[in-house]
Amino acid sequence: MNSRVAVALVHYPVTDRRGDLVSTAVTNLDLHDIARTARTYGVNRFYVVTPVVEQQYLVERILSHWQDGHGAAYNRHRGEALSLIRIVGSLDEALSDWKICAGSAAVPVLTGATRNDGIGTDECRTLLREAPMLLVFGTGWGLAPELFERGWTVLEPIRGRGVYNHLPVRAAAAIILDRLLGMSASNQKTE
Amino acid sequence: MNSRVAVALVHYPVTDRRGDLVSTAVTNLDLHDIARTARTYGVNRFYVVTPVVEQQYLVERILSHWQDGHGAAYNRHRGEALSLIRIVGSLDEALSDWKICAGSAAVPVLTGATRNDGIGTDECRTLLREAPMLLVFGTGWGLAPELFERGWTVLEPIRGRGVYNHLPVRAAAAIILDRLLGMSASNQKTE
Numbered sequence: 001m002n003s004r005v006a007v008a009l010v011h012y013p014v015t016d017r018r019g020d021l022v023s024t025a026v027t028n029l030d031l032h033d034i035a036r037t038a039r040t041y042g043v044n045r046f047y048v049v050t051p052v053v054e055q056q057y058l059v060e061r062i063l064s065h066w067q068d069g070h071g072a073a074y075n076r077h078r079g080e081a082l083s084l085i086r087i088v089g090s091l092d093e094a095l096s097d098w099k100i101c102a103g104s105a106a107v108p109v110l111t112g113a114t115r116n117d118g119i120g121t122d123e124c125r126t127l128l129r130e131a132p133m134l135l136v137f138g139t140g141w142g143l144a145p146e147l148f149e150r151g152w153t154v155l156e157p158i159r160g161r162g163v164y165n166h167l168p169v170r171a172a173a174a175i176i177l178d179r180l181l182g183m184s185a186s187n188q189k190t191e
Numbered sequence: 192m193n194s195r196v197a198v199a200l201v202h203y204p205v206t207d208r209r210g211d212l213v214s215t216a217v218t219n220l221d222l223h224d225i226a227r228t229a230r231t232y233g234v235n236r237f238y239v240v241t242p243v244v245e246q247q248y249l250v251e252r253i254l255s256h257w258q259d260g261h262g263a264a265y266n267r268h269r270g271e272a273l274s275l276i277r278i279v280g281s282l283d284e285a286l287s288d289w290k291i292c293a294g295s296a297a298v299p300v301l302t303g304a305t306r307n308d309g310i311g312t313d314e315c316r317t318l319l320r321e322a323p324m325l326l327v328f329g330t331g332w333g334l335a336p337e338l339f340e341r342g343w344t345v346l347e348p349i350r351g352r353g354v355y356n357h358l359p360v361r362a363a364a365a366i367i368l369d370r371l372l373g374m375s376a377s378n379q380k381t382e
Contacts, residue, residue: 003352017266029220037362042352075208077357159374161194161233166268171228171365174358175373178366183350 003181004132006045006098006106007038007173008091011055013144024139026055028062033170034137035081041177045101046084047094047134056087091147095134102132108152110136111176112143113165118156121179127153128180135176137169194372195323197236197289197297198229198364199282202246204335215330217246219253224361225328226272232368236292237275238285238325247278282338286325293323299343301327302367303334304356309347312370318344319371326367328360 009030012023026048038046048059065071067079088094091108098106107127119127127133135155136143148154158167158175167175200221203214217239229237239250256262258270279285282299290296298318303309310318318324326346327334339345349358349366358366 033359033362036357036359039355040349040351040353040358077355080355081357158231158369160231161372161374162231164230164268164271166227166272167231167365168224168227168361170359170361171224174362174365175369178349178369181352182366183352 002044003042004102004128005041005043005177005181006047006094006102006132006134007034007043007177008047008049008094008134008136009034009169010091010136010138010143010147011048011050012052013146014138014140015142015144017141019141021144022140023050023052026050026059027139030139030170031059031062031082031085032078034173035084036078037170037174037177038084039081041181043084043177043181045086045098047086047088047097049088049091049094051089056089059085059087091136098132098134104132106132106134108134108136110143110147110152110154111157111172112138112148112154113157113167113172114142115148115154115157118154120156124155124180135173135180137173139169193235194233195293195319196232196234196368196372197238197285197293197323197325198225198234198368199238199240199285199325199327200225200360201282201327201329201334201338202239202241203243204337205329205331206333206335208332210332212335213331214241214243217241217250218330221330221361222250222253222273222276223269225364226275227269228361228365228368229275230272232372234275234368234372236277236289238277238279238289240279240282240285242280247280250276250278282327289323289325295323297323297325299325299327301334301338301343301345302363303329303339303345304348304358304363305333306339306345306348309345311347315346315371326364326371328364330360
């Protein structure tokens with residue numbers, strides 16, 4: 001059940017549609033969808049990364065609604081999924097917390113739709129057997145270039161059946177967690 | 192590029208949390224997320240199934256915004272994805288339209304989180320080589336029992352790493368389309 005995988009959803013530093021460095025707003029549905037998928041695949045922590053204090057407060061209010069408020073009575077499965085969430089100000093803070101939780105330093109693995117230098121799912125699964133992992137997803141138009149300059153591992157983009165390359169981050173996270181941790185027949189064959 | 196796969200998102204007949212038969216409201220984000228994923232994987236049609244005329248009108252307004260309105264100027268990729276959408280009143284109407292579009296009758300494949308009688312991804316891929324397919328997803332608490340009584344093919348549930356079994360339909364659609372149509376290394380090995 002313990003997958004030794006944590007997920008981070010980065011709201012800063014990311015780029016906007018023009019490639020400028022921005023901080024994006026937290027989206028309620030990103031929290032719900034990625035938490036539910038993470039919980040399904042045995043992910044241990046879901047770090048919501050934003051340095052903006054008002055945004056951190058918003059996330060706390062959402063969590064409180066589903067864990068202690070009316071939401072908890074309405075649907076306890078949501079609170080169970082959202083309990084994976086930890087609010088942090090930076091990726092480094094996520095790595096520090098996840099190291100304490102996992103017992104050893106984690107390998108950060110960056111995701112993005114436009115990179116050509118990434119490792120494949122099989123190689124990623126091999127890495128995971130050696131150390132805990134932090135899968136890093138970007139909001140907006142993707143993780144900022146400065147993150148890719150830190151020498152961290154990059155995962156190859158998800159390829160569909162053509163040139164259209166605009167998956168929602170919620171769908172990308174689901175697909176990558178299934179490829180990495182899913183119990184499908186095709187995954188078992190490659191183990 | 193042509194996958195011979197269409198997707199249907201059913202708002203009636205589905206069940207609610209108590210298992211009662213209901214019609215659910217269309218969710219804006221379901222349309223966007225599933226359309227973007229469908230477009231990425233070369234899906235030909237995305238049928239939004241609701242018999243409620245007001246709901247059909249709402250979907251039309253959303254499509255119009257992104258295809259002709261301000262949304263089209265803001266982000267043309269959304270209109271490109273949403274152009275896959277066809278609004279229909281029933282699954283039978285979706286099957287009729289998809290038959291005309293695909294040139295031959297499609298195999299409907301029902302999805303759900305609680306079935307034990309489903310076929311696996313490999314078998315589903317084999318079916319797809321023989322005929323066009325309509326992948327059917329439910330909203331609310333899932334497709335109504337009456338649909339499972341029609342003798343149609345059922346796909347096995349997505350299994351994670353434990354008993355938690357509450358994936359958003361947006362994530363389930365992404366995972367199933369990737370397993371069925373994705374170009375990942377593990378999928379290629381099973382071809």
